[in-house]
Structure formats: structure tokens, C-alpha cells
Amino acid sequence: MIARRLYDLLEPICLVTYFEDECNEELAALGHRTYWDGYFASRAGALGRVPAEVVHAAFYSFADGEAARHIPSAWETIPPEASVAARERGSAASLRRILGDELAGSPGLERAADLTTKAAFGAPTAGRVMYAGMRTLPVPGDPVARLWHSATVLREHRGDGHVAALVGAGVGGTEAHILSALDLGIYPAESFGRVHHLPKARLAAVMAGLRERGLVDADGRLTDAGRETKRRVEVLTDELAAPPYRALSPAELDELIAGLEPITARLVAASR
Template sequence: MTRTARRMFELLEPICLVTFLSDECNDELAALGHRTYWDGYFASRAAPLGRVPAEVVHAAFYNFADGEVARHIPSAWETIPPEASVAARQRGSAASLRRILGDELAGSPGLVRAADLTTQAAMLAPTVGRMMFAGMRTLPVPTDPVARLWHSATMLREHRGDGHIAALLSAGIDGTEAHVLSAIDMGIHPPESFGRVHHLPEPRLAAVMAGLRSRGLVDAGGHFTDAGRETKQRIETVTDELAAPPYEALSAAELDELIAALEPITARLVATGSQ
């Protein structure tokens, strides 16, 4: 099932990326009154958890530097109810998918079937130990097929993300270190230039790199050592293993059907960079 989990990640991730890369979602959140992209991001993604403090959101999201969440939560909810941010996120994401896919794909029987099977997998997966996934599971499932596909794909993304955090914790890798390892894996050099961490204070980044070097994961040039490469691969393998349970709820025939239905949808999204 780990191979299936990896394949489903490849197929579903471009569906989820419209939320972060396309204009419609940001426009919907801005229209509510969110002042910046990150206000809307934190308010809408964290909203299923309820009006929790920044410390809880920081723990659930895991990979943001100290203080980043607190710049947006709870202030982003002071005048805009969390429920409104969730609804805007869904509207904008579904609108992006419809635009990118066009009438033919967005209205196809294959998309409807993909939405149904993705929802089935997400709704039958266990929530224990899955904070973000459990939060998403409390939201109503949309009746519109395009919105339902996005919603269920995003549920499964959060399910995988919760498992990824568990894998990082078990490997002793914190959120900032995880970004550095991902940057190295993607061939970004120096890894400190990666967009998710480059804005951090230089002393903080220097300390992160020094820590990774002292543990034998990164060499003096900012590249993987053998141990670092093995650690990164082990994290990905454990993540795939922990992401498998939703797909165990589907039969082999249903999985084949789901993959076949998603492939043309994902291909269109990948061709546009999900924008």
C-alpha cells in the first residue's frame, strides 16, 4: 500500500495546490477582509480546529518558525469568523479547479467518480493522532462534485501531513530542519536560500545548518551526507506507510478506477502548474 499512497499523493497534490497558487482563493479571502496572503492562509487552514491559540496552530502546522503563526492568529479571526474563512477557501479553490479543468473535465463523469471515491477513502480513514485531518473531517462534505473533489483531496493531504509530522518527530527533525532537508533534496543550493526559510534571521539559519552538520546529516558544502540522504528517504518511506490507511478502505478495482479517473485531471493541473 505504500506505493499506492505515494501514487495518490502525486495525483491529489496538484488538486490541493490551487488553494495556494491560484488567484481565486486569495481573492475570496481578501474580499472577506484578510489583509495579507498569510492572514488568509492561517485563518482558513486552521479554522477547522476552532478558535485555538497560536501555540496550538503552531504545534499542528509544525513547520513554521517560532513566532510566525502568532503574527496572524488569533488576530485574523478578530473580525472574520473562522467559518467564513473556511467557506471562502472552498469557494475559491473550487473556482480555480473549474477554470483550469474547463467544462469538459469539470463536468465529466470521471471527475464525479473521482470525487466520490476520494471522499469514500477520506471518510473511512481513522482520525486518531491526526489533528488537522480530524479537523477537516468535522466540515460538511460539499455536494458539488468539483468542490467535493477538492475538499476530499485536501482532507487526505492533511491526513498525510499529520503522518509526515509523526515521521519527522520520530527522526528528530524539526520544522525548519525539514525545510532545509527538502531544499537539499530538490537541488536548491545553498539550502538556506529556499523560499520557506530564506527570510529567517541569519543566526537562526546558521544554527540550523550547524546542527544538521553536527549530526552528520549535511556536509560542509550544504549537501547531504550518506546519513542525511538515508534519513530523508526513511522519513518519506514512513510518511507513505502512514498515508496508506485511507486507501485500504477501497477495493483494488476501486483504486484502479480512482487512479484512472484522476490521471487526466491531474495532467491538466500539472500542465498549468495548478495556477
């Protein structure tokens, strides 16, 4: 499916925000005290000064109370728009460093940025809270920044669809992390980095609920029903992520894939 292929190509562009130093350094320079202060402030900043309850609903996968530890306090002295701008600056700087001058300044990257932007603004916003929020932000003129920005717009579009798929399947946010961890071969699932910090009683309750529904077995491993639930969620996520790419012709899709492949290959190689 084209949405899955583009996800695989665009995701490494988005991930520099979270795994490279420049974005964290930009956010720390603003005055954010911790990684998570900067994360919540800069990602949720596209929504404006909304309450923690709204951020929690939009982000979905975080445990109860996690958003409230950072929102709105992270915005009390640092305006949301400043955090949003810092995230963009840092992410673009990471891309330029990793890609190098030749690839970052190439016509192929600029064309990929143009086509990614066309796709990113080619779908309806109805029912897509984070996608709609990202679309209100200015589109950068610089091709590297524009590529990151538009890839991130598409990531939020896909994320909104993923949340809808999870809700439809009756899978909660923490449950989704557990199923993903097991699907990746992480065992015990409670050791997964996105949930290991949660209270043991909370994790035990989540695991008990998954057992009662037959999604994990007595040893805490995926059952056939659990694997099928995960598969259905991913298939629906791909289907819901497809609309933006309908804005591109078949020739443009081929051109975008060809343009992104060397960019993604460089980013993946640098992350190893």
C-alpha cells in the first residue's frame, strides 16, 4: 500500500526531532527544563493554549496524568509558538547535518519537499485534530525545513487515523504500547521504554485487562487474537493514511518515492 511505503520513507525524517540533539538543544535554550517539557510544549503548541485534557486526548497513547505534568506549565513563561519554532529549527538543523551539503542542497530534495507539501495539504482536516493544528502553522520556505515540516504534517495525519483505529478496536493508549512491544519481540512488555516508568499496579491492571480479552496469554505474550487485533489496527491505519497521497498523480508518487529514497537511506544509516 502506498501509504505504508511513504510512511517508511518519511518517518526517519520526522524522527530526527526526537532522537538527535539539535531539537533538544533549541528547546533547552528557550528554558524548557526537561526533554518532556520541550516535547509536550512544542508538539502540542500547534493546538494553541489548550488544556492538558485536550493534549491528552489528542496524543492518546500517554498514560493518565502525563500531559498534565507538562501542560500548561511548559507554556507559562515560553509561548507555544516559540517552542514550535524551536522544534522546527532544531529538526531542520539535524537533517542538514546528517544529509550533508550536497544532498541537503540538491534539486532532488527540493522536489521531494514540494511533493511532500502538496500531499500534506491535500486531504480534509475533518476528524483530524493534530493534522488540522499542524496545517495552521506557516510552511517554511527553506527546502530542508519544508520537507521536515510537511513530513511531520503527514505524520500527524497518520497519527490521528491511528488513534481512530485504536479507539475502534477498543485498544487504550497504554494497551497499544504493550501490544506494539510484544509485536516487536520485547518481553516482558512492561520493560518497554514508553511504559516501564509507569506504576507497577497500573501496568499490572493493563496486562490483566489484555488477558481477560484474550489478547495476551498467562505468560504475557501475544495470542493469535492479539496478533490479529494488532494487524487489523495497522491495516486500518494505512487505509486512513491514504487520502493525502491521492493529491499526487501516479507519476508524482513515483517521483516522490525516488526522491525520498536516498534521503531516507542516509538518515537510517546515520541512526545505526
